[in-house]
Amino acid sequence: MQIGRMVYDQIDIVNKLIESINISGNSVTNSRRRIIAEIVRKEGLFTSEELAKSLPNIGRATVYRTLRLLYEQGSVCRINIVDDHSYYTLSSSDHHHHTVCKKCNKIDEINLIGLEKSIKQFEKNINSEILSHNLEIYIICSDCA
Amino acid sequence: MQIGRMVYDQIDIVNKLIESINISGNSVTNSRRRIIAEIVRKEGLFTSEELAKSLPNIGRATVYRTLRLLYEQGSVCRINIVDDHSYYTLSSSDHHHHTVCKKCNKIDEINLIGLEKSIKQFEKNINSEILSHNLEIYIICSDCA
DNA sequence: TTGGGTGCAAACAGTTTGCATTTTC
DNA sequence: GAAAATGCAAACTGTTTGCACCCAA
Numbered sequence: 407m408q409i410g411r412m413v414y415d416q417i418d419i420v421n422k423l424i425e426s427i428n429i430s431g432n433s434v435t436n437s438r439r440r441i442i443a444e445i446v447r448k449e450g451l452f453t454s455e456e457l458a459k460s461l462p463n464i465g466r467a468t469v470y471r472t473l474r475l476l477y478e479q480g481s482v483c484r485i486n487i488v489d490d491h492s493y494y495t496l497s498s499s500d501h502h503h504h505t506v507c508k509k510c511n512k513i514d515e516i517n518l519i520g521l522e523k524s525i526k527q528f529e530k531n532i533n534s535e536i537l538s539h540n541l542e543i544y545i546i547c548s549d550c551a
Numbered sequence: 552m553q554i555g556r557m558v559y560d561q562i563d564i565v566n567k568l569i570e571s572i573n574i575s576g577n578s579v580t581n582s583r584r585r586i587i588a589e590i591v592r593k594e595g596l597f598t599s600e601e602l603a604k605s606l607p608n609i610g611r612a613t614v615y616r617t618l619r620l621l622y623e624q625g626s627v628c629r630i631n632i633v634d635d636h637s638y639y640t641l642s643s644s645d646h647h648h649h650t651v652c653k654k655c656n657k658i659d660e661i662n663l664i665g666l667e668k669s670i671k672q673f674e675k676n677i678n679s680e681i682l683s684h685n686l687e688i689y690i691i692c693s694d695c696a
Numbered sequence: 697t698t699g700g701g702t703g704c705a706a707a708c709a710g711t712t713t714g715c716a717t718t719t720t721c
Numbered sequence: 722g723a724a725a726a727t728g729c730a731a732a733c734t735g736t737t738t739g740c741a742c743c744c745a746a
Contacts, residue, residue, distance in 0.1 A: 425622070433700060433745055455735070465703040470736060487632035490711095490736090500558070508682055520669030525688065528663055534690040537653055541686045543670065545679040578720050578725060600710070610728040615711060617726095635736090636710090 416446050419496065423481050430479055437464050441472045451485065451493040451513060486544055487513065507547035516543070561591050568626050573587055575624055582609050586617045596630065596638040630677065633660065646683075647673060652692035661688070 423442045428434050444461055445452070458469040473494065476482040485493045487506050493513070502515045521541060529536045571572045573579050589606055590597070603614040618639065621627040630638045632651055638658070647660045666686060674681045 427612065435701060435745070437702070453735095466642045466735095467704080467737075468702055471701085488635075492635075494575075505677075505679070507679075516673075518669050518673055520672065523665055524663050524665030524669065526687070527665065528661075532650075532690075533693045534650070534652075537691065539686065539688045541684065543673070543684045544682040545677075546682065548678045551679065580719070580726060582727070598710095610714075611710095612729080670731055 419446050423476070426479055426481055432475065437468050438472050438475075440464060442476075445476075445482065445494075446494065450515075451495055453491045453493055455491075457494075483538070485542075486540060503541040503543065505543045505545050505547070507545060507550055508544050509546055509550035512547055512549075515546075539545070568621070571624055571626055573619070577620065582613050582622075583617050585609060586614060587621075590621075590627065590639075590641065595644075595660070596640055597635045598621075598638055600627050600636075617639055628683070631685055642689075648686040648688065650688045650690050650692070652695055653689050654695035656694055659692075 419474075420443050424434055424439060427438060440461060441457070441464065444457060448457075454470060454473055457473065458464075458466050461469060473482065477484060477494070481497055482494050483497045485495065485504065487504065498538055500514070500517075502517050503521070505514045505516055506512070518541065525536065525539055565584075565588050566619050568591070569579055572583060577585060585606060586602070587608065591604060593602075593605075599615060599618055601612050602618065603609075606614060606682070618627065622629060622639070625642055628642045628651065630640065632638055632649065634651065634656055638694065645662075647662045648666065650659045650661055670681065670684055
């Protein structure tokens with residue numbers, strides 16, 4: 407069931423993000439609404455550039471500023487993959503890790519349950535609070551092998 | 552026991568890296584020798600910029616080109632940390648993971664033994680060869696807490 | 697109505713490229 | 722002597738900033 411190109415639960419996410427901007431004391435502007443809608447529509451990893459390109463009527467600076475705002479609020483998270491781009495995803499989506507094919511650069515999302523346990527264990531051993539973590543596994547994918 | 556500021560086993564590493572340039576069919580030049588010596592002297596993570604700065608008489612381009620050569624040869628590896636810089640280390644140094652303090656950006660090397668096991672297990676489950684992996688844990692370090 | 701947000705253009709940082717000169721093999 | 726590497730400067734890419742105008746609260 408869709409409204410335009412957006413399904414109901416996507417609209418919920420959009421509303422939640424807009425609400426969080428409001429709560430944090432920032433203005434809910436038209437540009438921000440549109441940027442958020444676009445992020446939700448993407449449904450996965452995206453780069454700042456891709457986002458900016460799919461919103462040609464919004465200034466690049468505004469896209470970058472909004473992305474930073476969402477990042478600082480924790481609405482969006484950054485993933486670092488060794489190919490000179492920062493990727494973003496919605497924080498609301500489940501936490502997961504990534505495989506990156508060194509040949510074709512295809513990125514897949516995976517879930518290493520064992521890791522979460524190791525990290526919890528590690529947190530007990532050090533005297534610092536863990537905020538988040540980031541794991542990429544570099545592979546040659548089955549298509550490229 | 553040191554020669555200049557360099558100990559014997561560092562000299563071995565330098566020679567090994569120079570040799571690998573030779574073997575791969577590239578020329579062993581003076582600039583490359585000096586860049587390699589500097590990398591070995593650094594003994595840990597460094598950025599391209601730091602490296603270039605500590606070798607002011609060598610052109611930036613040469614530093615970047617040599618770093619890329621070493622990376623492509625596998626002599627050096629890139630570590631991605633979400634702070635807008637690419638970090639490098641010698642591949643010969645033990646594999647380890649990193650904690651990054653979100654406040655002061657201090658980076659520490661750690662070793663999550665459990666993770667290595669999870670990754671090995673994961674490799675069995677997927678149909679792809681794992682080349683390497685990258686883990687950063689974001690924390691608030693004890694100094695900043 | 698006023699302070700934050702926008703959009704443009706200019707600035708910036710890190711990196712790469714073109715090219716004449718130098719070095720290695 | 723030919724091919725590869727260097728160093729400079731210019732180009733390029735992704736991102737940020739300054740500033741006049743605009744709009745949400």
